[in-house]
Amino acid sequence: PVASIPLQRFEPVLDAQTYRSVLDHARWARELFAGRALWNVNSTARGGGVAEMVQSLLAYARGQGVDARWEVISGRPEFFTVTKRLHNFLHGAAGDGLALDDAAREVYEATTRANAEEFAGRVSPDDVVLLHDPQTAGMIPVLKALGVPVVWRCHVGIDRPGPVATQAWNFLRGYVRQADAYVFSRPQYVWADLDPARTVLIPPSIDAFSAKNQTLTDDTVEAVLAVGGLQQDGRHLAEAGFTRIDGSPGRVERRAEIDEGRPLTRTDPVVLQVSRWDRLKDPLGVISGFVQHVVPHTDAHLVYAGPSVEAVADDPEGQQVLDEARDLFARLPAAAQERVHLVSLPMADLEENAAMVNALQRRADVIVQKSIAEGFGLTVAEAMWKSRPVVASRIGGIQDQIEHPHSGLLVDDPADLAAYGSAVSGLVGDGARAAGIGRAGRLRVTANYLGTRSLVQYTELFGQLLK
Numbered sequence: 001p002v003a004s005i006p007l008q009r010f011e012p013v014l015d016a017q018t019y020r021s022v023l024d025h026a027r028w029a030r031e032l033f034a035g036r037a038l039w040n041v042n043s044t045a046r047g048g049g050v051a052e053m054v055q056s057l058l059a060y061a062r063g064q065g066v067d068a069r070w071e072v073i074s075g076r077p078e079f080f081t082v083t084k085r086l087h088n089f090l091h092g093a094a095g096d097g098l099a100l101d102d103a104a105r106e107v108y109e110a111t112t113r114a115n116a117e118e119f120a121g122r123v124s125p126d127d128v129v130l131l132h133d134p135q136t137a138g139m140i141p142v143l144k145a146l147g148v149p150v151v152w153r154c155h156v157g158i159d160r161p162g163p164v165a166t167q168a169w170n171f172l173r174g175y176v177r178q179a180d181a182y183v184f185s186r187p188q189y190v191w192a193d194l195d196p197a198r199t200v201l202i203p204p205s206i207d208a209f210s211a212k213n214q215t216l217t218d219d220t221v222e223a224v225l226a227v228g229g230l231q232q233d234g235r236h237l238a239e240a241g242f243t244r245i246d247g248s249p250g251r252v253e254r255r256a257e258i259d260e261g262r263p264l265t266r267t268d269p270v271v272l273q274v275s276r277w278d279r280l281k282d283p284l285g286v287i288s289g290f291v292q293h294v295v296p297h298t299d300a301h302l303v304y305a306g307p308s309v310e311a312v313a314d315d316p317e318g319q320q321v322l323d324e325a326r327d328l329f330a331r332l333p334a335a336a337q338e339r340v341h342l343v344s345l346p347m348a349d350l351e352e353n354a355a356m357v358n359a360l361q362r363r364a365d366v367i368v369q370k371s372i373a374e375g376f377g378l379t380v381a382e383a384m385w386k387s388r389p390v391v392a393s394r395i396g397g398i399q400d401q402i403e404h405p406h407s408g409l410l411v412d413d414p415a416d417l418a419a420y421g422s423a424v425s426g427l428v429g430d431g432a433r434a435a436g437i438g439r440a441g442r443l444r445v446t447a448n449y450l451g452t453r454s455l456v457q458y459t460e461l462f463g464q465l466l467k
């Protein structure tokens, strides 16, 4: 089920001209979809950026009277083994060491065909289908045979695809080429041998009003951190509330797990990275860089917050990477341990988890994204939306978001701990500069990375398609 949310809530956030254009496009979308449904199909209803984005964009589309619907494909474990392999290959990693061979194709085709045939019974040729990511590409031929317009949206991309990624692309190309349009996040991510006339660029976006990004008062931030066990001496415990996507009230009730003696105090300056426990997010580098190059020059504390690993069953590496971070923490001198906080956020209620991320980001003085590889880096847009100064690696979609040194600071080499440390220390020590960068970041996200921009771009795409 998808909520229905009016676009009018964007009026105070957007400038008058942009807001008018958003409403004009919404009217256009309503006309385009009169008498037809817009089906979105992906492989998971919860967890991960794609599900989060689909949920919010569909809710706004429904709020404008577009019959936007959401379907999730099903498959046996061997299908998801193949799609995980595709995902790894597309990221340039050979993963489980097995090939994308004929046996893999057989499993992939059987499952995507079965899903498409089951789904086809409910779709009218007048409808439009928006398929997300490699898991659904195999459905394209069956749906095209029905005569329904199909768009394929690829959320995956790497800066320089090598031979491994090309194998995955060779596997998918035959299906994808049959779509009426293909959507990628950045020009660098568009695959070779696709029809340029059908290729569309739409960057990811964040929902300004979700539990992750909605405005929280300072008191609510304190209350969320106090209830979550993240900050001692917090006040107003009764106020750890947030608004869920369906408009109902939510409350933060669970506690995060923290790997050190004491939570933050209200006056500690905070440097934050929010990321999964994944080597590509470089938690060890974040900790070492902070201890070597920030601790000696500031009185800041580092918080590295990730999801509690028991909750992320499909990521066996999460536990290993968290253990590595704990080992490094255990070997730090006591004075440095005092200043480093490894946090595992509860995942039982994803909106509660999001509210905790929101409060941490709002509490932070400087936000870091020291990734080694990044498709887009939603955490960067989330931080910039909250007017926080970001120090991040000059890689992937982060380069589109941050204009160095205006709306954030980019570090050329993600491995350069000293460069990271001096950028972070500089901002911790210069509140006026940090605030200026934060303001510029907020404007940049407002202009480029809110869901309203995605809705306008999708409307233009569907307008072309249904001409």
Ligand code: UDP
Binding pocket: 049, 212, 274, 275, 276, 305, 306, 307, 308, 345, 353, 354, 357, 376, 377, 378, 379, 380, 382
């Ligand atoms: N995130 C979260 N809870 C956590 C850790 C991360 O909700 O405990 C979110 C984070 O706020 C962001 C998303 O997960 O919205 C991660 O997206 P990003 O593009 O930064 O990286 P990815 O994990 O997709 O590589």
